[in-house]
Amino acid sequence: MKCFLLLVMLTACAATPQDLSGKMFIFPQQTSTANVRLTASRQDFGAATVCHRSFTDLKRDHGLFSLATPSSANDFLIFWDEANTEMEAHVKNAKTEYKGLDYKSNMWHSICTTWDSESGLVQLWFDGQPSIKKFASSGSNISGSTRIILGQEQDSHGGRFDLKQCFIGMMSDVHMWDYTLSPCEIQKYVDELNFTPGNLLNWSALEFQITGRVLIEDKQKLLIAQNSQSCTQHPDSDFKMKFLLLLVMLTACAATPQDLSGKMFTFPQETNTANVRLTASRQDFGAATVCHRSFTDLKRDHGLFSLATSSESNDFLIFWDEVNIEMVARVKNAKIEYKGLDYKSNMWHSICTTWDSESGLVQLWFDGKPLMKKFASSGSNISGSPIIILGQEQDSYGGGFDLKQCFIGMMSDVHMWDYTLSPCEIQKYMEGLNFTPGNVLNWSALEFQITGRVLIEDKQKLCS
Structure with a gap:
Protein backbone atom coordinates (compact mmCIF):
# COMPACT_ATOMS: atom_id res chain seq x y z
CA MET A 1 0.00 0.00 0.00
CA LYS A 2 1.38 3.34 -1.00
CA CYS A 3 0.67 6.06 1.56
CA PHE A 4 0.07 9.65 0.61
CA LEU A 5 2.62 11.54 2.68
CA LEU A 6 2.77 15.29 3.04
CA LEU A 7 5.27 17.02 5.32
CA VAL A 8 5.08 20.81 5.29
CA MET A 9 7.45 22.74 7.53
CA LEU A 10 6.30 26.23 6.54
CA THR A 11 3.08 26.91 4.68
CA ALA A 12 1.80 29.64 2.41
CA CYS A 13 -1.10 31.86 3.44
CA ALA A 14 -3.90 30.40 1.34
CA ALA A 15 -4.85 26.83 0.63
CA THR A 16 -7.20 25.16 -1.79
CA PRO A 17 -9.77 22.96 -0.03
CA GLN A 18 -8.70 19.30 -0.09
CA ASP A 19 -10.70 16.10 0.06
CA LEU A 20 -9.27 14.19 3.02
CA SER A 21 -11.72 11.29 2.83
CA GLY A 22 -9.92 8.17 4.03
CA LYS A 23 -6.99 10.27 5.30
CA MET A 24 -5.73 11.28 8.73
CA PHE A 25 -3.44 13.90 10.26
CA ILE A 26 -0.51 12.43 12.18
CA PHE A 27 1.03 14.42 15.03
CA PRO A 28 4.09 12.22 15.66
CA GLN A 29 6.01 13.99 18.45
CA GLN A 30 5.76 16.34 21.41
CA THR A 31 6.18 19.94 20.31
CA SER A 32 4.87 23.40 21.14
CA THR A 33 4.76 24.45 17.49
CA ALA A 34 3.34 21.75 15.18
CA ASN A 35 -0.35 22.28 14.44
CA VAL A 36 -3.03 22.34 11.76
CA ARG A 37 -5.04 25.54 11.38
CA LEU A 38 -8.51 25.05 9.89
CA THR A 39 -10.47 27.71 8.02
CA ALA A 40 -14.19 27.84 8.80
CA SER A 41 -16.71 28.96 6.20
CA ARG A 42 -18.13 31.64 8.51
CA GLN A 43 -17.17 33.69 11.56
CA ASP A 44 -20.43 34.05 13.50
CA PHE A 45 -22.74 31.29 14.78
CA GLY A 46 -25.20 30.79 17.61
CA ALA A 47 -24.97 27.01 17.72
CA ALA A 48 -22.34 24.41 16.88
CA THR A 49 -21.59 20.73 16.58
CA VAL A 50 -18.01 19.48 16.29
CA CYS A 51 -17.23 15.83 15.50
CA HIS A 52 -13.84 14.21 15.16
CA ARG A 53 -12.05 10.89 15.54
CA SER A 54 -8.76 10.60 17.42
CA PHE A 55 -6.23 7.92 18.37
CA THR A 56 -3.55 8.43 21.03
CA ASP A 57 -1.67 6.78 23.87
CA LEU A 58 -1.15 9.99 25.84
CA LYS A 59 -1.44 9.74 29.63
CA ARG A 60 -1.47 13.48 30.25
CA ASP A 61 -3.63 16.50 29.47
CA HIS A 62 -4.14 17.24 25.78
CA GLY A 63 -6.28 19.38 23.54
CA LEU A 64 -8.39 17.81 20.80
CA PHE A 65 -10.11 20.82 19.20
CA SER A 66 -9.36 24.47 19.97
CA LEU A 67 -11.37 27.43 18.65
CA ALA A 68 -10.35 30.89 19.84
CA THR A 69 -11.52 34.42 19.09
CA PRO A 70 -9.92 37.72 20.14
CA SER A 71 -12.35 37.90 23.09
CA SER A 72 -11.92 34.31 24.34
CA ALA A 73 -9.14 31.76 23.97
CA ASN A 74 -11.60 28.98 24.81
CA ASP A 75 -14.64 29.88 22.76
CA PHE A 76 -15.02 26.19 21.78
CA LEU A 77 -12.49 23.75 23.23
CA ILE A 78 -12.51 19.96 23.57
CA PHE A 79 -9.86 18.91 26.12
CA TRP A 80 -8.85 15.77 28.00
CA ASP A 81 -8.00 16.38 31.67
CA GLU A 82 -5.86 13.44 32.80
CA ALA A 83 -5.61 14.46 36.46
CA ASN A 84 -9.39 14.46 36.86
CA THR A 85 -9.98 11.71 34.26
CA GLU A 86 -12.57 13.72 32.39
CA MET A 87 -13.35 15.15 28.98
CA GLU A 88 -13.98 18.89 29.11
CA ALA A 89 -15.98 21.05 26.75
CA HIS A 90 -15.35 24.79 27.08
CA VAL A 91 -17.82 27.11 25.35
CA LYS A 92 -17.28 30.87 25.60
CA ASN A 93 -14.79 30.01 28.36
CA ALA A 94 -17.42 28.18 30.47
CA LYS A 95 -16.29 24.64 31.37
CA THR A 96 -18.47 21.51 31.40
CA GLU A 97 -16.97 18.23 32.65
CA TYR A 98 -17.75 14.66 31.60
CA LYS A 99 -16.47 11.79 33.75
CA GLY A 100 -16.77 8.02 33.50
CA LEU A 101 -15.71 7.79 29.86
CA ASP A 102 -13.86 4.70 28.63
CA TYR A 103 -11.16 6.79 26.96
CA LYS A 104 -8.80 3.93 26.15
CA SER A 105 -5.33 4.29 24.71
CA ASN A 106 -4.38 3.00 21.28
CA MET A 107 -7.82 2.89 19.75
CA TRP A 108 -9.97 5.21 17.66
CA HIS A 109 -12.61 7.24 19.51
CA SER A 110 -15.43 9.23 17.92
CA ILE A 111 -16.38 12.39 19.81
CA CYS A 112 -19.17 14.84 18.97
CA THR A 113 -19.96 17.97 20.99
CA THR A 114 -23.05 20.15 20.57
CA TRP A 115 -23.94 23.61 21.91
CA ASP A 116 -26.84 26.00 21.41
CA SER A 117 -26.74 29.65 22.50
CA GLU A 118 -30.49 29.87 23.05
CA SER A 119 -30.58 27.20 25.76
CA GLY A 120 -26.88 27.36 26.64
CA LEU A 121 -26.75 23.55 26.77
CA VAL A 122 -23.73 21.43 25.86
CA GLN A 123 -23.85 17.70 25.18
CA LEU A 124 -21.02 15.24 24.53
CA TRP A 125 -21.42 12.09 22.46
CA PHE A 126 -18.59 9.61 23.12
CA ASP A 127 -18.31 6.62 20.77
CA GLY A 128 -21.99 6.91 19.99
CA GLN A 129 -23.20 7.24 23.60
CA PRO A 130 -24.83 10.56 24.62
CA SER A 131 -23.93 12.23 27.90
CA ILE A 132 -26.27 14.34 29.97
CA LYS A 133 -26.79 17.93 28.81
CA LYS A 134 -25.08 20.61 30.88
CA PHE A 135 -25.36 24.39 30.92
CA ALA A 136 -22.39 26.40 29.65
CA SER A 137 -23.24 29.79 28.14
CA SER A 138 -26.36 31.34 26.59
CA GLY A 139 -27.55 34.56 25.03
CA SER A 140 -24.66 35.40 22.72
CA ASN A 141 -22.99 33.96 19.61
CA ILE A 142 -19.43 32.85 19.01
CA SER A 143 -18.24 35.66 16.76
CA GLY A 144 -15.14 37.44 15.60
CA SER A 145 -12.00 36.26 13.84
CA THR A 146 -11.98 32.55 14.65
CA ARG A 147 -8.75 30.56 14.91
CA ILE A 148 -9.35 26.81 14.84
CA ILE A 149 -6.35 24.66 15.76
CA LEU A 150 -5.73 20.90 15.85
CA GLY A 151 -2.69 19.56 17.69
CA GLN A 152 -2.35 22.42 20.19
CA GLU A 153 -4.50 24.18 22.78
CA GLN A 154 -4.65 27.97 22.42
CA ASP A 155 -4.09 30.02 25.58
CA SER A 156 -4.33 33.17 23.45
CA HIS A 157 -5.84 33.95 20.07
CA GLY A 158 -3.75 31.74 17.75
CA GLY A 159 -0.89 31.05 20.13
CA ARG A 160 0.66 30.45 23.56
CA PHE A 161 0.83 26.70 23.02
CA ASP A 162 1.85 24.53 26.00
CA LEU A 163 4.28 21.68 25.25
CA LYS A 164 2.60 19.49 27.88
CA GLN A 165 -0.87 19.96 26.37
CA CYS A 166 -0.09 19.23 22.74
CA PHE A 167 -1.75 16.30 21.01
CA ILE A 168 0.33 13.32 19.85
CA GLY A 169 -1.44 10.73 17.73
CA MET A 170 -3.76 10.53 14.75
CA MET A 171 -6.87 12.57 13.96
CA SER A 172 -9.45 12.20 11.22
CA ASP A 173 -12.97 13.06 10.01
CA VAL A 174 -13.18 16.56 11.53
CA HIS A 175 -16.51 18.24 10.79
CA MET A 176 -18.25 21.30 12.22
CA TRP A 177 -21.83 22.51 11.77
CA ASP A 178 -23.49 25.82 12.75
CA TYR A 179 -26.40 23.97 14.37
CA THR A 180 -26.89 21.10 16.83
CA LEU A 181 -26.78 17.90 14.88
CA SER A 182 -29.66 15.47 15.41
CA PRO A 183 -29.01 12.23 17.36
CA CYS A 184 -29.67 10.28 14.16
CA GLU A 185 -27.06 12.24 12.19
CA ILE A 186 -24.54 11.88 15.03
CA GLN A 187 -25.11 8.13 15.07
CA LYS A 188 -24.56 7.97 11.32
CA TYR A 189 -21.30 9.91 11.77
CA VAL A 190 -20.14 7.54 14.52
CA ASP A 191 -21.04 4.48 12.42
CA GLU A 192 -19.31 6.01 9.35
CA LEU A 193 -22.50 5.93 7.33
CA ASN A 194 -23.75 8.52 4.85
CA PHE A 195 -24.24 11.67 6.95
CA THR A 196 -24.62 15.38 6.20
CA PRO A 197 -21.06 16.81 6.14
CA GLY A 198 -20.17 19.86 8.18
CA ASN A 199 -21.10 23.24 6.71
CA LEU A 200 -18.42 25.11 8.69
CA LEU A 201 -15.69 22.47 8.44
CA ASN A 202 -16.00 19.61 5.98
CA TRP A 203 -13.33 16.87 5.98
CA SER A 204 -14.13 16.18 2.33
CA ALA A 205 -13.42 19.81 1.36
CA LEU A 206 -11.10 21.09 4.06
CA GLU A 207 -9.11 24.30 3.88
CA PHE A 208 -6.14 24.12 6.24
CA GLN A 209 -2.56 25.16 6.87
CA ILE A 210 0.10 22.92 8.42
CA THR A 211 2.89 24.26 10.59
CA GLY A 212 5.71 21.99 11.73
CA ARG A 213 5.89 18.22 11.50
CA VAL A 214 2.35 17.07 10.78
CA LEU A 215 1.78 14.41 8.14
CA ILE A 216 -1.16 13.25 6.07
CA GLU A 217 -1.52 9.51 5.47
CA ASP A 218 -4.16 6.98 4.56
CA LYS A 219 -6.26 6.13 7.58
CA GLN A 220 -5.44 2.63 8.78
CA LYS A 221 -8.20 0.11 9.24
CA LEU A 222 -7.97 -3.48 10.33
CA LEU A 223 -8.45 -5.66 7.28
CA ILE A 224 -9.99 -9.09 6.97
CA ALA A 225 -6.89 -10.96 6.00
CA GLN A 226 -8.77 -14.05 4.84
CA ASN A 227 -9.99 -12.07 1.84
Missing part, protein backbone atom coordinates in the same frame (compact mmCIF):
# COMPACT_ATOMS: atom_id res chain seq x y z
CA SER A 228 -6.91 -12.30 -0.35
CA GLN A 229 -8.37 -9.83 -2.84
CA SER A 230 -8.34 -7.14 -0.12
CA CYS A 231 -4.55 -7.34 0.07
CA THR A 232 -2.19 -5.91 -2.48
CA GLN A 233 1.18 -7.60 -2.52
CA HIS A 234 4.19 -5.33 -2.43
CA PRO A 235 5.02 -4.73 -6.11
CA ASP A 236 8.63 -5.76 -5.73
CA SER A 237 8.12 -8.66 -3.33
CA ASP A 238 8.35 -11.46 -5.94
CA PHE A 239 11.47 -9.97 -7.47
CA LYS A 240 13.06 -9.38 -4.07
CA MET A 241 12.36 -12.92 -2.90
CA LYS A 242 13.86 -14.38 -6.09
CA PHE A 243 16.85 -12.08 -5.75
CA LEU A 244 17.30 -13.08 -2.11
CA LEU A 245 17.23 -16.78 -3.01
CA LEU A 246 19.79 -16.15 -5.74
CA LEU A 247 22.05 -14.34 -3.30
CA VAL A 248 21.79 -17.22 -0.86
CA MET A 249 22.80 -19.73 -3.53
CA LEU A 250 25.73 -17.65 -4.75
CA THR A 251 27.13 -16.47 -1.42
CA ALA A 252 30.36 -18.23 -0.62
CA CYS A 253 31.33 -19.38 2.86
CA ALA A 254 27.80 -18.77 4.15
CA ALA A 255 25.88 -21.15 6.38
CA THR A 256 23.04 -23.04 4.78
CA PRO A 257 19.72 -21.32 5.56
CA GLN A 258 17.33 -23.46 7.58
CA ASP A 259 13.55 -23.70 7.35
CA LEU A 260 12.31 -23.06 10.90
CA SER A 261 8.61 -23.23 10.02
CA GLY A 262 6.77 -24.62 13.04
CA LYS A 263 9.91 -24.24 15.19
CA MET A 264 10.95 -21.89 17.99
CA PHE A 265 14.13 -20.79 19.73
CA THR A 266 14.07 -21.56 23.45
CA PHE A 267 16.17 -19.36 25.76
CA PRO A 268 15.94 -21.38 29.00
CA GLN A 269 18.04 -19.48 31.56
CA GLU A 270 19.42 -16.10 32.59
CA THR A 271 22.78 -15.51 30.99
CA ASN A 272 24.80 -12.70 29.44
CA THR A 273 26.23 -14.93 26.73
CA ALA A 274 23.54 -17.11 25.11
CA ASN A 275 22.15 -15.57 21.91
CA VAL A 276 21.18 -16.18 18.32
CA ARG A 277 22.90 -14.07 15.68
CA LEU A 278 20.92 -13.64 12.47
CA THR A 279 22.41 -12.88 9.06
CA ALA A 280 20.57 -10.25 7.02
CA SER A 281 20.38 -10.42 3.24
CA ARG A 282 21.43 -6.80 2.81
CA GLN A 283 23.43 -4.08 4.55
CA ASP A 284 21.56 -0.85 3.78
CA PHE A 285 17.87 0.02 3.98
CA GLY A 286 15.76 3.16 4.25
CA ALA A 287 12.71 1.42 5.66
CA ALA A 288 12.07 -1.67 7.75
CA THR A 289 9.42 -3.93 9.21
CA VAL A 290 10.32 -6.48 11.90
CA CYS A 291 7.78 -9.07 13.07
CA HIS A 292 8.23 -11.76 15.72
CA ARG A 293 6.33 -13.84 18.25
CA SER A 294 7.55 -14.25 21.82
CA PHE A 295 6.50 -16.01 25.04
CA THR A 296 7.95 -15.18 28.45
CA ASP A 297 7.14 -14.75 32.14
CA LEU A 298 9.82 -12.13 32.76
CA LYS A 299 8.92 -9.27 35.11
CA ARG A 300 11.96 -7.16 34.32
CA ASP A 301 13.47 -5.31 31.37
CA HIS A 302 14.34 -7.50 28.37
CA GLY A 303 15.36 -7.13 24.76
CA LEU A 304 13.33 -8.76 22.00
CA PHE A 305 15.18 -7.75 18.82
CA SER A 306 18.53 -5.95 18.65
CA LEU A 307 20.11 -4.62 15.45
CA ALA A 308 23.40 -2.76 15.80
CA THR A 309 25.83 -1.25 13.33
CA SER A 310 29.37 -0.02 13.89
CA SER A 311 28.02 3.54 14.23
CA GLU A 312 25.02 2.83 16.48
CA SER A 313 24.26 0.01 18.93
CA ASN A 314 20.52 0.78 18.85
CA ASP A 315 19.88 1.17 15.14
CA PHE A 316 16.73 -0.97 15.45
CA LEU A 317 15.79 -2.24 18.89
CA ILE A 318 12.57 -3.69 20.34
CA PHE A 319 12.72 -3.67 24.14
CA TRP A 320 10.33 -4.15 27.06
CA ASP A 321 10.77 -1.55 29.84
CA GLU A 322 9.27 -3.08 32.99
CA VAL A 323 9.81 0.00 35.19
CA ASN A 324 7.74 2.24 32.92
CA ILE A 325 5.48 -0.62 31.72
CA GLU A 326 6.04 0.19 28.05
CA MET A 327 7.31 -1.32 24.82
CA VAL A 328 10.22 0.71 23.49
CA ALA A 329 11.22 0.94 19.84
CA ARG A 330 14.56 2.57 19.09
CA VAL A 331 15.50 3.53 15.55
CA LYS A 332 18.90 5.13 14.97
CA ASN A 333 18.91 5.53 18.77
CA ALA A 334 15.75 7.68 18.82
CA LYS A 335 13.43 6.29 21.48
CA ILE A 336 9.71 5.72 20.93
CA GLU A 337 7.52 4.55 23.83
CA TYR A 338 4.25 2.61 23.70
CA LYS A 339 2.22 2.33 26.89
CA GLY A 340 -1.07 0.68 27.74
CA LEU A 341 -0.24 -2.70 26.21
CA ASP A 342 -1.70 -5.92 27.61
CA TYR A 343 1.72 -7.61 27.67
CA LYS A 344 0.68 -10.71 29.63
CA SER A 345 3.02 -13.38 30.95
CA ASN A 346 2.93 -16.97 29.71
CA MET A 347 1.21 -16.36 26.42
CA TRP A 348 2.35 -15.80 22.85
CA HIS A 349 2.42 -12.19 21.65
CA SER A 350 2.84 -11.09 18.04
CA ILE A 351 4.68 -7.81 17.56
CA CYS A 352 5.42 -5.96 14.32
CA THR A 353 7.34 -2.68 14.12
CA THR A 354 7.61 -0.48 11.03
CA TRP A 355 9.83 2.50 10.21
CA ASP A 356 10.36 4.63 7.13
CA SER A 357 13.28 7.05 6.75
CA GLU A 358 11.38 9.41 4.45
CA SER A 359 8.71 10.30 7.00
CA GLY A 360 10.68 9.20 10.06
CA LEU A 361 7.58 7.49 11.45
CA VAL A 362 7.59 4.37 13.62
CA GLN A 363 4.50 2.26 14.27
CA LEU A 364 4.01 -0.74 16.55
CA TRP A 365 1.39 -3.42 15.92
CA PHE A 366 0.66 -5.46 19.06
CA ASP A 367 -1.35 -8.69 18.74
CA GLY A 368 -2.98 -7.41 15.56
CA LYS A 369 -3.81 -3.92 16.81
CA PRO A 370 -2.05 -0.90 15.28
CA LEU A 371 -0.75 1.70 17.70
CA MET A 372 -0.20 5.36 16.88
CA LYS A 373 2.58 6.50 14.58
CA LYS A 374 5.39 8.47 16.21
CA PHE A 375 8.39 10.32 14.86
CA ALA A 376 11.82 8.76 15.41
CA SER A 377 14.43 9.57 12.77
CA SER A 378 14.29 10.67 9.14
CA GLY A 379 16.59 11.51 6.28
CA SER A 380 19.16 8.72 6.54
CA ASN A 381 19.29 4.97 6.10
CA ILE A 382 20.33 2.22 8.46
CA SER A 383 23.60 1.24 6.83
CA GLY A 384 26.79 -0.62 7.51
CA SER A 385 27.33 -4.23 8.46
CA PRO A 386 24.39 -4.99 10.78
CA ILE A 387 24.65 -7.46 13.66
CA ILE A 388 21.20 -8.77 14.56
CA ILE A 389 20.83 -10.52 17.92
CA LEU A 390 17.98 -12.41 19.58
CA GLY A 391 18.16 -13.14 23.31
CA GLN A 392 20.39 -10.22 24.27
CA GLU A 393 20.40 -6.43 23.93
CA GLN A 394 23.53 -4.95 22.40
CA ASP A 395 25.07 -2.03 24.27
CA SER A 396 27.99 -2.12 21.84
CA TYR A 397 28.42 -3.47 18.35
CA GLY A 398 27.95 -7.22 18.78
CA GLY A 399 28.34 -7.20 22.56
CA GLY A 400 27.92 -5.33 25.82
CA PHE A 401 25.24 -7.79 26.98
CA ASP A 402 23.56 -7.11 30.34
CA LEU A 403 22.54 -10.15 32.41
CA LYS A 404 19.42 -8.33 33.63
CA GLN A 405 18.24 -7.48 30.12
CA CYS A 406 18.55 -10.90 28.52
CA PHE A 407 15.47 -12.66 27.18
CA ILE A 408 14.22 -15.88 28.81
CA GLY A 409 11.43 -17.71 27.02
CA MET A 410 10.51 -18.79 23.52
CA MET A 411 10.68 -16.90 20.24
CA SER A 412 9.43 -17.77 16.77
CA ASP A 413 8.46 -16.51 13.30
CA VAL A 414 11.08 -13.75 13.05
CA HIS A 415 10.84 -11.87 9.75
CA MET A 416 12.28 -8.58 8.51
CA TRP A 417 11.48 -6.60 5.36
CA ASP A 418 13.23 -3.59 3.81
CA TYR A 419 9.93 -1.73 3.43
CA THR A 420 6.92 -0.90 5.59
CA LEU A 421 4.59 -3.86 5.37
CA SER A 422 0.98 -3.09 4.47
CA PRO A 423 -1.68 -3.37 7.20
CA CYS A 424 -3.21 -6.31 5.36
CA GLU A 425 0.09 -8.23 5.24
CA ILE A 426 0.71 -7.49 8.93
CA GLN A 427 -2.77 -8.76 9.75
CA LYS A 428 -2.08 -11.95 7.80
CA TYR A 429 1.20 -12.43 9.69
CA MET A 430 -0.56 -11.91 13.03
CA GLU A 431 -3.20 -14.49 12.16
CA GLY A 432 -0.69 -17.04 10.89
CA LEU A 433 -2.02 -16.95 7.33
CA ASN A 434 -0.16 -16.99 4.02
CA PHE A 435 1.86 -13.74 3.98
CA THR A 436 4.86 -12.44 2.05
CA PRO A 437 7.92 -13.66 3.98
CA GLY A 438 10.66 -11.26 5.00
CA ASN A 439 13.20 -10.36 2.32
CA VAL A 440 15.87 -9.35 4.85
CA LEU A 441 15.18 -12.11 7.40
CA ASN A 442 12.96 -15.06 6.49
CA TRP A 443 12.05 -17.61 9.19
CA SER A 444 11.55 -20.23 6.47
CA ALA A 445 15.07 -19.70 5.12
CA LEU A 446 17.00 -18.35 8.09
CA GLU A 447 20.77 -18.10 8.33
CA PHE A 448 21.88 -17.94 11.96
CA GLN A 449 24.50 -18.84 14.54
CA ILE A 450 23.77 -19.99 18.10
CA THR A 451 26.04 -19.15 20.99
CA GLY A 452 25.48 -20.77 24.39
CA ARG A 453 22.44 -22.65 25.59
CA VAL A 454 19.71 -21.89 23.05
CA LEU A 455 17.58 -24.76 21.76
CA ILE A 456 15.48 -25.27 18.64
CA GLU A 457 12.21 -27.07 19.34
CA ASP A 458 8.83 -27.63 17.77
CA LYS A 459 6.56 -24.71 18.52
CA GLN A 460 4.00 -25.74 21.12
CA LYS A 461 0.33 -25.39 20.35
CA LEU A 462 -2.66 -26.25 22.49
CA CYS A 463 -4.47 -29.32 21.21
CA SER A 464 -8.18 -29.36 20.49
